[in-house]
Amino acid sequence: MSRFDTETAARARALIALYPRPRSALIPLCHLAQEQDGWLAPEAMEEIAELVGVTPAEVRGTASFYDMLHTEPVGRYLVSICTNIACLLGGAEELLEHAEAALGVRAGGTTADGTITLEDAECLADCDGTPCVTVNHRYVGGLSAEGFDRLVEDLRAGRRDDEIPPHGTLVRVRRKGGLSVQRDRIVAERAATAEAQAERARIAKEAAEAQAGAPGAAEQKGGA
Numbered sequence: 261m262s263r264f265d266t267e268t269a270a271r272a273r274a275l276i277a278l279y280p281r282p283r284s285a286l287i288p289l290c291h292l293a294q295e296q297d298g299w300l301a302p303e304a305m306e307e308i309a310e311l312v313g314v315t316p317a318e319v320r321g322t323a324s325f326y327d328m329l330h331t332e333p334v335g336r337y338l339v340s341i342c343t344n345i346a347c348l349l350g351g352a353e354e355l356l357e358h359a360e361a362a363l364g365v366r367a368g369g370t371t372a373d374g375t376i377t378l379e380d381a382e383c384l385a386d387c388d389g390t391p392c393v394t395v396n397h398r399y400v401g402g403l404s405a406e407g408f409d410r411l412v413e414d415l416r417a418g419r420r421d422d423e424i425p426p427h428g429t430l431v432r433v434r435r436k437g438g439l440s441v442q443r444d445r446i447v448a449e450r451a452a453t454a455e456a457q458a459e460r461a462r463i464a465k466e467a468a469e470a471q472a473g474a475p476g477a478a479e480q481k482g483g484a
């Protein structure tokens with residue numbers, strides 16, 4: 261029996277069809293499974309392996325390399341606090357300590373009610389709003405301890421659900437036309453690129469030849 265529900269299974273088939281080789285869909289399928297369950301369960305990794313023709317160990321090896329893919333259960337909200345240098349100088353260590361005490365878990369842990377997983381993150385690319393915090397990869401700004409407590413209250417009450425979907429959701433609005441591109445368009449674009457490269461090479465060659473033949477070029481070469 262499939263680990264994926266009907267809609268997810270259909271999306272998995274559509275994703276695999278986008279690529280010349282099924283294994284190229286491995287990471288998109290990991291995100292898909294994570295969107296369904298909030299994390300990558302062992303059974304989901306086994307099913308992905310079967311779908312793309314690799315071993316479950318290869319799926320796990322790939323998934324465990326990337327921060328955004330989780331091979332352990334994650335709460336509905338993954339709260340990430342950046343402790344890289346700019347945020348460290350902006351009070352990230354203190355905020356992380358506060359968060360651990362407020363939630364009753366160490367970084368990497370999940371609250372007993374399964375709502376929040378706390379994460380100590382590397383640079384989250386919003387270094388001018390320190391200490392930077394994200395929830396399910398959505399920025400919630402640089403937070404004080406009080407701001408963090410308000411955020412947790414809001415999350416638990418579901419007051420931020422319009423802006424922050426459950427963990428694993430990459431997007432809530434999907435392209436209607438899918439992602440496939442006609443093969444003849446790819447061939448035409450590759451031909452146009454090759455033509456443009458050849459033209460650039462021809463212009464560069466002419467410029468080099470003109471420079472070599474310019475008055476004074478021989479003296480410059482001789483004097484060098």
Ligand code: FES
Nearest residue numbers: 342347384386387
């Ligand atoms: S150092 Fe924290 S977001 Fe860049």
